[in-house]
Amino acid sequence: MSAKPSAKPVVSRPLSPFMLGQYYRFQISSLLSITHRITGVGLAIGTLFIAIWVMSAVAGPDAYARFAWFARSPIGLLLLLGWSWALMFHLCNGIRHLVWDAGYAFEKKSVDAGGLIVVAASVVLTVAVWLVAYLVPSA
Amino acid sequence: MSLRSPLSQARGLGSAKDGVHHWWMQRLTAIALIPLSLWFAFSIARYHVADYNTMILWLHNPYVAVALVLFFIASFYHAALGVQVVIEDYVASEWLKISSIVLVKLALFALAAASVFAVLKVAFGA
Numbered sequence: 001m002s003a004k005p006s007a008k009p010v011v012s013r014p015l016s017p018f019m020l021g022q023y024y025r026f027q028i029s030s031l032l033s034i035t036h037r038i039t040g041v042g043l044a045i046g047t048l049f050i051a052i053w054v055m056s057a058v059a060g061p062d063a064y065a066r067f068a069w070f071a072r073s074p075i076g077l078l079l080l081l082g083w084s085w086a087l088m089f090h091l092c093n094g095i096r097h098l099v100w101d102a103g104y105a106f107e108k109k110s111v112d113a114g115g116l117i118v119v120a121a122s123v124v125l126t127v128a129v130w131l132v133a134y135l136v137p138s139a
Numbered sequence: 140m141s142l143r144s145p146l147s148q149a150r151g152l153g154s155a156k157d158g159v160h161h162w163w164m165q166r167l168t169a170i171a172l173i174p175l176s177l178w179f180a181f182s183i184a185r186y187h188v189a190d191y192n193t194m195i196l197w198l199h200n201p202y203v204a205v206a207l208v209l210f211f212i213a214s215f216y217h218a219a220l221g222v223q224v225v226i227e228d229y230v231a232s233e234w235l236k237i238s239s240i241v242l243v244k245l246a247l248f249a250l251a252a253a254s255v256f257a258v259l260k261v262a263f264g265a
Contacts, residue, residue, distance in 0.1 A: 054198075054257045064191045068187075072187075091172070
């Protein structure tokens with residue numbers, strides 16, 4: 001067998017430094033980029049728990065009651081609040097990515113402005129979701 | 140010296156030619172998830188305190204059941220694509236990279252199947 005090309009790098013080439021830290025000047029895009037990834041992974045884990053919530057309803061009243069108890073506890077509420085903000089942030093920043101995919105808003109000014117809009121919108125949407133959910137009476 | 144031709148050595152090492160499909164499905168599920176996530180976040184905020192009967196009644200609504208099925212399929216698919224890229228970027232060891240991607244994908248698709256089954260069981264049940 002011949003040596004497999006590119007299986008192992010012959011020389012260890014330097015990697016470019018991580019986008020946040022001492023090597024680059026701070027910019028909102030790099031912060032939001034890593035936040036997008038962190039919220040993405042967090043949401044994958046969070047959605048797992050919410051899927052369990054739906055499955056607990058199938059398992060019967062007792063299983064559901066145990067989940068509901070946790071969802072109403074301070075830790076459960078905090079996790080839900082964090083999950084909803086992460087979802088709203090990933091949603092808003094995802095739309096920002098879709099705008100870039102369509103070929104718009106690549107100017108430095110619009111990239112920075114878009115980042116600030118995303119942060120503001122994620123907070124506003126999170127508050128709005130919880131306000132509407134609690135204030136609007138059920139039919 | 141190898142008797143294999145340069146072409147045979149190069150085959151299989153390059154692009155698997157499904158990068159565009161990955162990219163496209165990530166965008167497609169993202170667009171689907173814009174309305175679905177807003178609705179789902181609102182529903183969770185509203186129903187996380189609901190008692191058992193309210194919850195079952197909610198799941199009996201056909202619109203809710205269909206929207207939940209769509210949300211679970213789109214979000215677990217989107218998560219599988221996204222987590223794959225994160226693993227590819229940060230896990231250097233080849234065998235660890237491949238095995239964790241396989242594990243995450245199988246787990247997420249199993250979860251999607253289980254949650255869709257759960258929604259349908261309640262929706263069709265008494």
